[in-house]
Amino acid sequence: MKPHRKIYMIAGYNTVSMGTGRKEFNPKKERPGIEHYLKEAGQGTLMQMGGASHVDEGVVGNFMSARFNKQAHLGAFLGMIDPGLRLKPAISVEGACASGGLALVTGIKSVLSGSAEVVLTIGVEVQNTVKAIYGADILAGAGWFQRRKEGQAYFFPGQFSDRAGAYFEKAGRDKSRKAFARWYKNAIENARLCPTAQEFDNNVEDLEKQGLTEPNPGSFTEHLNVFDCSKVSDGASSIAIVSEEGLKRCSISKVEAVEVVGIGHAADDLTALPDDLTRLSTVAFAVKQALDSAGISPNDLATIETHDCFTIAGILGVEAIGLAPEGKGADFVLEGHTARDGKIPINTTGGLIGWGHPTGATGVHQAVTIWEQLTGKAGASQINIPNDRPYGLTVNMGGDDRTVVAIVFKKAE
């Protein structure tokens, strides 16, 4: 979808991604709930855009608060964030781990429809309320429940372990596992540069060696180890989606904004099995849609935030985006092209594996990261954005390649 009207994003904010890895995280102690994260992220954005009075509507992206927190009806929390938001229209949207991306798309559509000039968009998830083994049940809701029984204890790690196994057949196990370990290393090294990242404090010396730990099918999965997986996270991210008029209303100059120039959004049949385990076909479809609508090719991108819920998803993503031919994503990663000093730096603050994966927040977090990079606000994790490639891409995936939101951003002019 090509926006028929100028759309910008401004005033991004991320809370810390809280969970194992953070020094201050103690699973045995009481922790802030979902309200805390909504409030911190929402206020973080409002503060940068001149307050709640500028907001027309609100959208909250969340996956499973109804089970993780026994809490639904998240749209109606906006008035808690700031009394100035009371009685303004607000909704929450859900599409598994693409909920954040759906929140962005929903906000964009509001602005495109003309019903709003400024939409406050927040993604949130608080997952550490249950042990991982029960969290796996909750997250399995992103798949078809009729298949839960045949799935593994750690349902999604199991699904992507199967994908990894199929990929090994195609690209070779040794090389693939090395690429997974490299992906992990890049993720952690990037996270160390970002103070809100869950792995910010990680000080493991030999990350690739750790990443190469042999998977244990007796306690986890056949082809993936825990380092191949994204984190269990509590966190929220927030950003405002605005029109030209909205920009003026908030008195924010274009230098502080990114423009949305291409959108891809696709959902495939949840009850169907993937045609080919080594392909993320919905990702490929949505990314193509986004790039085509923006009128650019993958080579025009300066940076990408891709949905690496697992290392294998990162590598299949590289292929689906079109950076490497099928079966060559592992080589592309091993050749260093996705590292922060590579051809196309990917997940510059750690991605889902390094920064964290508060599921419903992830799509928004990706947008905030691209906004930071394209506007020079990324601090220690800032990469160079070449003038001839002023574009960034986010790829947010729900379930096993079922719902995908891809957005192309451009430095605003």
Place this chain on the structure above:
Amino acid sequence: MNYSEKLNRISVLGAAGKMGSGILLLSALEVADQMMKPENKGQNFVLNAIDVSSAALSDLMVYIKEQVLKVAEKRTVQLRRLYAHRTDLIENRDVIDAWVADVMSLIRPGTRIEAAYDSTLIFEAVSENAELKTNLFRQINQNNPNQPWFFTNTSSVPIGGLNESARLDGRILGFHFYNPPAVQKLVELIAIPENSADMNEFALLLAKNMRKVVVPSNDIAGFIGNGHFMRDALYGINEALRLKNEMPLHEAIYCINRVSQDFLMRPMGIFQLIDYVGVDVVRFIMKVMDPYMTDETLHSTMLDDLFTKGVKGGQFANGSQKDGILKYEKGRPVAVYSLEKGEYIDFSGFAEKADEWLGELPAATISWKNLVKSPEREQLAAKAFEDYRKSETKGATLALAYAQRSRQIGLKLVSDGVARSNKDVNTVMLTGFFHAWSPVNEFVVK
């Protein structure tokens, strides 16, 4: 021997005690594994949890359920396979709950000994009293037509004596867990010549299935673990008494506790370990062992005095440390009991002086916590002792003598025929007592 059939009907005596509850848990998990095997379908398994205290049995059931749940959460990958046929169990939570219910359904808590009359296997973990044990064994044996096997958790009473006094015809062996049984990896197996090969084989298999490290010990009072610990403790107590000429006894206790922890790089000092086990228990074990000693006396008047004054140590139900020879805050010793004054004296009043008297820890000394994690722990410990030999501080001198005594005790356990090898002694100390380096070594006497 039919392994699973032997596990059909088990009774744990003293099931609500610290050792008994762990043994019950391990037994329940092993029986559950057997129960789930397709080839054992149709077999009926029962696990009697017998204890004199009805109230303690209620707490026991809560504890066991919590522990079984934790195990289920760790084993969910396997449990999903086990329950693959159960179409009603879909989520992990469903599978976990089902397994916990299945395991709990094995356990029958009760206060009546009669429940053991149809058991095939008896685990005994009642208090360390030979007469009580004998009476229980005899009573069950006389009323039980199944010729049950008796596995006693005694840490000190000779098995041969129990066999004779309870007239068990060799159907008894020592199956000595370490505290707490669910966590500690070590089991000392004490066989006697009258045992059938079948029974010994079964015991070994059971211990292995419980994921234990098995060390065989000969049937000499105290076996390997207490054989070392009691002598080591006596040495520490006597060292403190010896230092009385130079400082008040409470300061000497502090010094020896520090030497045996920090300088010896052990998980806790000897007086803390006595408190951990319980002053009363240590004293009692010495009493049980002493009559069997031909060339030494295992007795401490200091422990008698402490016991008389009600200083007992041991643990609260939640596992935290009770005050004993030392007083504890958040698990750390902060004061020491003065026999003369009948009260605790804070470390803060004298620790600085005592530490100065001991002298600085040599640079090569590593904390137990760090040493135990290192793959080169033996070499690193050897390096520290090299330093002790060169150093002239009191701490280093005391530590070296202490380590040499510990080594000597180990060697004596082998020459007395309690342990089969130095290696077995070391395994017991490394596994059962969490020592970071082998007490029977060459580097403390170089």
